[in-house]
Amino acid sequence: MFALAIFSASAINNSVCKIQEKFKLNGLYKNGDFIIGGIFEISFEINIPELSFRYKPEQWTCESFEFSVFQWAQTMIFAIEEINRDQILLPNITLGYRLYDNCVKLPVAMRVAAALISGKEDEIKDYDCRGPPPVIAIIGDPVSTHSIAISRILSLFQMPMVSYSASCSCLSNKDEYPSFFRTIPSDTFQVKAMIEIIKHYGWTWLGAIASDDDYGQNAIKTLSEEVKNFGCLSFLETIHKVNEKGDVARITRIIKESTANVIIVFTSEVELKALMTEVVSQNITGKQWIASEGWSTATALAIKENFYSFGGTLGIAIRRGEIPGLEEFLRQIRPNYDPDNNLAIQFWETLFQCKFEENAVKSNLTTGLHDYNTCTGAENITGMNTAYNTASDLRYSYNVYKAVYAVAHALHALVFCESGKGPFENNTCADIANIQPWQLLYYLKKVNFTNHLGERVAFDENGDALAIYDIVNWQLDNNGRVIIKNVGVFDKSAAKVTDLLLKENDIYWNLDSKLIPVSVCSENCPSGTRKAPRKGQPLCCFDCIPCAEGEISSETDSIECLKCPIDFWSNQGRTECILKEIEFLSFEDAMGMTLTTIALCGACLSVAVLAVFIHFRSSPVVKANNSELSFLLLISLTLCFLCSLCFIGQPSHLTCKAMHMVFGISFAMCISCILVKTIVVIMAFKATLPGNNMMKWFGLITCIIWLTTSPPYPSKNTRYQNGKIIFECDVGSLIGFSCLLGYIGLLAGVCFILAFLARNLPDTFNEAKFITFSMLIFCAVWITFIPAYVSSPGKFTVAVEVFAILASSFGILFAIFSPKCYIILLKPEKNTKKALMGRVPPKK
Known part of the structure; x- marks a missing residue:
């Protein structure tokens, strides 16, 4: 199918090398010192002959002439003619060209490549088929799949191939495609440009469609990997060439049902046309299309009929450039009936809808029809408004232009190599009379120049061009025509703060709101x-x-x-x-102030009672109740009231130690005094003197040991209330604290039992009754304190503890001393020895 040049077995005997077959191809040709080949997709349709394998098949024929692509071919010729006129670049050297139409079909593209590297002449005069190659380099192929296949053949001969449109990232692999170069950036960078746009607008829920070829599949694979880092694909579909109609119907249904509002399409103009027609026919709107460079600037698709569904399309486009003098050159084309330049004839016949007489005769013999206009070659092309002679939006043509100049600069460096300083063996230069493709390949890798637009043209280590793209947007102009407007640039060639620059105010969004589309599966989760x-x-x-x-x-x-x-x-x-929030029982808040006031009142009341007892210490009531024990009990009660103040206010190391020490000592001393009083009552005033009783010192000893080994300390409690820090005093040693409370509880229990047993002794003034009542209050308060203390949150825990101290202290004070004060202050007639002995007769 793509045999290069099959030589006859009798070549040696005949001393001549013969080409066994010639392909029927459409092309343009001009001779020169060095020939540059070119491959273009000028015809979009082809007639494939029947392959019956019973006779030699006919040649493939191409139809449906595309004017815009013919402009690319003419741009190659323009660049070569411009170089030939240049007195600095390749002076005194004439470049020629041979370019062909590949008809957008791989078999034809392979035939074209075979024709370029095998040569034009029917005979090769040298015996070994040696000498300079027919072409020194090839500009093309525009299709990635074609370039992959052709490059594998050309790499065997190390012949350079510079594509202006094949963007598949796979072609960057120099191990597989060592002689491939391109003036279009790799799709890797095209995907990066798309990703930057998508990220810029916060689109995370995307649809993707790709053509079933190397261009589409490699690009969509790279895109899928990039999207995983920030978003998701709602669907990923492929348009297969075999079942295009079925794919179009299925994909259209998916687009309609999907909630993804942003759809990325990697395909060519030809392969998208059917899908676009179906989308428009089903009136699918509200979708934001992201176009690859394969169709973003396709004027055949960017028409008013498609605008309702595809208006506002954002596309990645090949960098636009200006080529001075190209438009005038395009208008100068004139056909001459030369089989080697039959593309010019096809162009003329298609443009003016006529036929030259030579073609007309063939057409008559084939069809028998005579309904045609005869071409004269003098028709006026200036007045024709086609994609061919419109040179205002040069993108692929500009890439072709750069590709030709890249080859010319490499050839210039090769031709003007300084003898003895060459890059080849023994510092030699190439033989100009016998230049080989691998020698030009060496210089092409090092090409680096700045063109007339100030743009640097160079290839990286992968043979790729510098990554610069235009960002385009489909809009309507004032006349209602669809225009493809530049709205930004993606430039990866230089170090910048950002690679993507967008003119936000120039972008048209095809929504009723005219606002930036939203495409997310779920709205962003807010803070919190x-x-x-x-x-x-x-x-x-x-x-x-x-x-x-x-x-x-x-x-x-x-x-x-x-x-x-x-x-x-x-x-x-x-x-x-x-x-x-740090919480503790403060003197400033209402509860703290109330408890402080009550504590001070209790202390003052205890001191007042002490003052009364001291003042009336000689009275029978005071003497009868063991005045020394009463004084000591009142002092301990005063301390009990005052120790509650240590629980109020911000805890510190001093207050934490003081509160438990004063609490333990005062209550131990208080209950010890009451216990002794009880024993005194039972023993009928025969008990040992309180100064000799050691029970009250046990509490002090316990406190000293506790404070010495593991004293209480201020701590931040976060266990019970997550949103607050309870600033409290940690007891330190739980054993020490338990011993203290246990000792006080033991004293209170013994005291209560003894007083209860002595409550009915036959005394006129039996103090055991009052002691029983005081201990009943004391025990009731501290027993109910336990559940209240556990269930109270925060500062209320301390408040409960303070309340228990005050309540039990007031209970003892009032139960024991209020009857005595009543007699001393209000019933002095009962404050006599006779009255206490029961000898005063009752009043009648």
Whole structure:
């Protein structure tokens, strides 16, 4: 199918090398010192002959002439003619050209490549088929799949091939395609440009469509990998050439049903046409299309009939350039009936809808029809408004122009190599009379020049061009025509803050709102929430779950919530950690002030009672109740009232130690005094003197040991209330604290039992009754204190403890001393020895 040149077995005997077959191809040709080949897709349709394998098949014939692509071919000729006139670049050297139409079909493209490297002449005069090659380099092929196949053949001969349109990233592999270069950036950079646009507008829910070839499949593979880093694909579909109609119907249905509003399409103009027609016919709107360079500037698609569905399309386009003098050159074309230049004849006949007489005769013999206009060759091309003679939007033509100049600069460096300083063996230069493709390949790798537009033309280590793209937008002009407007640039060739620059105000969005489209499966999760993926759906589809208490998320779309440090807590919106409220029973708040007032009143009342007892210490009531024990009990009660003040206010090391020490000593001394009083009553005033009783010192000893080994200390309690820090005193040694409370409880229990047993002794003034009542109050208060203390939150825990101290202290004070004070102050007639002995007769 693509045999290069099959030589006859009798070549040696005949001393001549013969080509066994010639392909029927459409092309343009001009001789020169060095010939540059070219491959272009000028015809979009082809007639394939029947392959019956019973006779030699006929040649393939191409139809449907494309004017815009013929302009690319003419641009190659223009560049060569311009170089031939240049007195600096390749002076005194004439470049020729041989270019062919590949008809957008791989078999034809392979025939074209074979024709270029095998030569034009029917005979090769040298015996070994040696000498300079027919062409020194090839400009093309525009199709990635074609370039892959052709490059594998050309690499065997190390012949350079510079494509102006094949952008598949796979062609960057120099191990497989060592002689391939291109003036169009790799699709890797095209995908990066698309990703930058998509990220810029926050689109995370995307659809993707690709053609079933190397161009589409390699690009969509790269795109899928990039999208995984920030978003998801709602669908990924391929347009197969074998079942195009079925694919078009299926893909259109998917587009219509999908919630993705942004759709990326990697395909060529030809392969997208059927899908675009179906989308328009089904009136699918509201979708933002992202176009690859294969169709972003296709004027045949950017028409008013398609605008309702495809208006506002954002596309990646080949960098636009200006070629001075090209438009005038295009208008100068004139056909001459030469079989080697039959493309010019086809162009003329298609443009003016006529036939030259030679072609007309053939047509008559074939069809028998005579309905045609005869071409004269003098028709006026200037007045024809076609894609051929419009040179205002040069993109692929500009790439062709750069490709020709790249080959010319490489050839210039080769021709003007300084003898003895060459790059080849023994510092030799190439033989100009016998230049080989591999020698030109060496210089092409090092091409680096600046063209008339100030743009640097060079190839990287992969043979790729510098990555610069235009960003285009499909819009309507004032006359209602669809225009393809430049709205930005993606430039990866120089170090910048950002590679993507967009003119936001110039972009047209094809929505009723005229606002930037939104394409997300789920709205962004605000601060204070986290993303929770939905089961069985892509990662871009999620629910927003509020952060738990004590956790925050300060950014949108947080994957997880972060725990606040121990001294911090989340605010109401769960967006930041704030310092926890520190809570303690303060003197300033109402509860603290109330308890302080009550404590001071209790202390003052105890001191007042002590003053009364001291003043009336000689009275029978005071003497009868053991005045020394009463004085000591009142002092201990005063301390009990005052120790509650240590529980109020911000805890410190001093107050934490003081509160438990004063509490333990005062209550141990208080209950010890009461116990002794009880024993005195039982022993009928025969008990040992209180100064000799050691029971009250046991509490002091316990406190000293406790404070020495593991004293209480201020601590921040976060166990019970997450949003607050309870500033409290930690008891330190739980054993010490338990021993102290156990000792006080033991004393109170023994005292209560003894007083209860002595309550009915036959004394006129039996103090055991009052002691029983006081101990009943004391025990009741501290027993009910336990559940109240455990269930009270924060500062109320301390308040409960203070209340228990005050309540039990007041209970003892009033139960024991109020009857005595009543007699001393209000019933002095009863404050006599006779009255106490029961000898005063009752009043009648």
